[in-house]
Amino acid sequence: MKPDFEKLYFQMARIRAFEESLARLWRQGLIPGEMHLGIGEEAIVAGVLDHARNGDGLALDHRSTPPLVARGVDLTSMILEMLGDEGGLCGGWGGHMHLFSRDHLAASSGIVGSSAPLGAGFALAADYLKEGGVAFSFFGDGAANQGMLLETFNLAVAWKLPVVFVCKDNNWAITTRSSAVTGGSLTRRARSFGMPAYRVNGTQVESVWSAALKAVTRARAGKGPSFILARCCRMEGHFLGDPLVRVFEEPVKQTMEIAPPLIRALLAKPLAAAASRCGHVGYIGRVIATLGGEKYLTRRDPISHAGGLIPEQARDRLDREAELEIRDALAAALERKERHA
Amino acid sequence: MHEMTFAEAIDAALERAMADDERVITFGEDVTMLRRNLYVRFGPRRVRQAPISESAFLGAGVGAAMAGLRPVVEIMLVDFIAVAFDALLNEASKVKAFSGGKWNVPLVVRAACGGGYGDGGQHEQCLWGLLSGMPGIAVVVPSNPPDAAGLMLSAIQSDDPVVFLEHKLLSDYWLDYLGGASRKSVSFDVPDSAARGKVDVPPVVVQIGEARVVSPGTDLSILSLGVGVHRSLEAREMLLKEGLNAEVVDLRTVTPLDIKIVTESAKKTGRVLVVDEDYIGFGLSGEVAAVLGEAGVKCGFARVCTESVIPFARHLEDEALPNTRRITGAAHHLCES
Known part of the structure; x- marks a missing residue:
């Protein structure tokens, strides 16, 4: 099987454009509080979720918008949520760290590590209900030392849960170098629990895509969880205004x-x-x-790498389409906000 | 006396304690950067960065304290204590009782708390009621720089576990760090009187368990702590113009509660209004009512607390947290009934 590079590139371009529009809104003061963007994680999100189907679960961390964009959550309602509007995805109650879409079986949390047990729970339900679904659990290398995450690795193996653990390894646990506070290797750690572990370059979408194909195939076949360690760059610091x-x-x-x-x-x-x-x-x-x-x-921008995999003409067209889609969503959100002000 | 910010006052106290006693060390997530000034002075053995593993490093703090150190363990935001709850609920708070009083845990848990900057309900809680519910732990919540320094010194000197909570609207670096205070396009309702103040050098100890009457009054007693004290003082000014003279009491310590000052103030004014940024149910405000009832104080009672999950949207959040409109409204209602 080979990936559809244009489709992957388009998802990545949509994510980047969406995140950049959030950054602008935040800088304008229209979004309060913290803002963690997934800029730099596009290849991981697009490469993994290209294998997702309707009904699969999505357990997310504090960089939750890219997977939601990739899974087709309504962009205008997400922007409205960030703006604190009652027409937002969560009625203005959640904000960017607490985005929930029941229709997409997608939930996020600002508590580091909690997406692992949540994903295991989605996987348990999928396994129990026998609908062929799997769960994707996204977290960072900083989360990989949380007890609840390591306990979940064991649980998922012991119960053979159809979950794909995706570690977006950007080298940082907030402002602490992960290597300074992490013992051993994360892939060996995952393997020692009894699941396959793949170490890939998370800025190369095709590498992520291939590893995810193996992990998802295994999960759908009822053989249990897998772990993907995808190395990437944190291009905007821990949060905007870092x-x-x-x-x-x-x-x-x-x-x-x-x-x-x-x-x-x-x-x-x-x-x-x-x-x-x-x-x-x-x-x-x-x-x-x-x-x-x-x-x-950084010279490891995943977008430029993915752009190199497709013809220049296609890239320009997809860039334009993505920009247009995000621009329209943003305009619709701001227009609603204006109307209700 | 030096003019200090709230955050500088806390770190001045911690620095003093570390300089005086080699057994005082501090660790937690990101402390190398958050406490970089202490790191430069005392180095990586005494200012340690921990992995994001609250249950491991808070539990280790308990053990280290039992074995002779005096650790100040940082749980970045108090919300994250949920991850490490066993260390407090079943370990730190139990050791003294279980050992028949022969072993104690000189542990300080330092965490930021509170809302008002749009971070939502997983990063803005207070939780001091929840933490105070277990015997064997003291919980302090300063509202100004000298108290912050004095209570931090007390907490480190205490031979038993103390949770030290710093409100993010008072500790300015948190707003800068989390709320994007670098943006000129946002503003926060920071009480000016509290974020800076004169602090003795070395800081003067403030005893745990001692409340303070901030502004005397006759018509009702407003009991509060943290940022709530400043909201209450603002409300007091508004109430004065409307013919009500409120006494404002800064509790400073949640547990052990200063029952003497609470009952004296209640007896004096005959009406008690608790302004508590923590949740309304099963917490500080109910405890105050119970203490007054047990002491046989007959008085009117009302409370302004947080009644729901803290919403993300700023306009919803402002209404969910105690604000002057809610406080003055409750005060009038209390005095009319």
Whole structure:
């Protein structure tokens, strides 16, 4: 089997355009609170969910919009939700971290790791009801150390649940390097529970697609869960307005805020400790540079890779279609919002 | 005295305690960056970043405290304590009783709480009622910088578990971190009087379990804590213009509740209004009513609390959380009945 690259590219372009429109609304102050975007995760979402069917379950984390876009949830109602409108997907009660679409058996949560047990529950129902459904559980590498997630790995294997665990590995647990707080390897960890584990480049949609095909085929055949570790980039920091990304955007202002207390700490008594403290300052500096710099330095944009898999003409056409679709949805949402203001 | 923000006051107290006592360490998610100033001064052995594994690292905090350390464990947002509930409910709170009083747990759990910035009901809860429901744990909720510093010092000095909750509208870095305060296009209803203030250096200890009368009054007593104190003070100004003189009491500690100040104030004014950002049912407000009843205080009683899941949309959220309109309305109703 071969993927339909144009279809995959189109999904990715829709997701990117949607996320970018959310970023604009957030910057305009029309969306309150935190905003975690899935920019950089498009290939993973599109590659996995190309295998989804109606009736399959979708258990999502705090970057929940891309899978919902891919599964065809109404875009205008999602934008209205972010705007806090009662015509939104959840009546303005959920917001971007708590999006629910019963029609799509799709639920998200802002509690890190909770999408794993939720996905197992969707899979249990699918298995019990014998309707051939599977569940997709999306989470990040930061979640991979949560007890509830590891317990779910075991449960899903013990009960042979038709669930596909998808770890979007962007190297970061908020502002902490995952490697600094994670023991062993995540794929070996998953295998040790007794399920197949695939390690793929999550910026290459065809790699994700192939691994997901194996995982979904296994789940639908009643053979149990699989784990996909898809490496990707976090191109917008942990959330929009991430203070560490802002160091690059407003270097003078942010440095003026961050530096003085650091210098005071460096020079606190006993002064003899200052030498070793320089190493600590260096560590902070390196975290800021790698986290904040990712947006500007990354060369692993999944969209450009996927674009290279299809003819230029098709790419331009699909880009236009995606842009148009998102623009219309946005206009409809803003128009409704205006009308009810 | 130094002028400090609420957040600076907490960290000044923590820094002081760490400088004075090598056994004080702090760990939790992202603390290397969140507490980077402490990290630079004290290094990675004493300021540790933890994986996102609340049940593991809070449970480890209990064990470390039992074995002689004085850990300040950060649960980033108090909502996430649900993931680690066993460590508090069945472990930390039980050790002293189970050991016949021979073993104690000098643990501080530090977490941000509260809403008012549009993050929705999984990131904006208070939960101090829930946490106070278990014997063996103290829960403190400061409302201004000197109290924040003083209660943090007390919490670290305590030989028993203390949950220290900092409201995100008071600790400005949380709004910057979570709410996108970097955007000029959004604003938050931050009480100016509370976010900055004069703090003694070194900070003066505030005893756990001591409430404070912030503004004396005669017609009713408004009991509150955290941001609620400031909403109550604003409401007090409005009520004064409308002919009602309200006393505002800052409880500061949820448990052990300062029964003396609560009953004295209730006896004095004859009417009690609890302004509690936590959930209405089975929590602080009901506890105050029970304590007053048990003390035989005959008084009017009303409460303004959070009555539903906290909605995401700002206009719904503003109505769900205690606000001055709801407080003044309840005060008038209480005084008319």
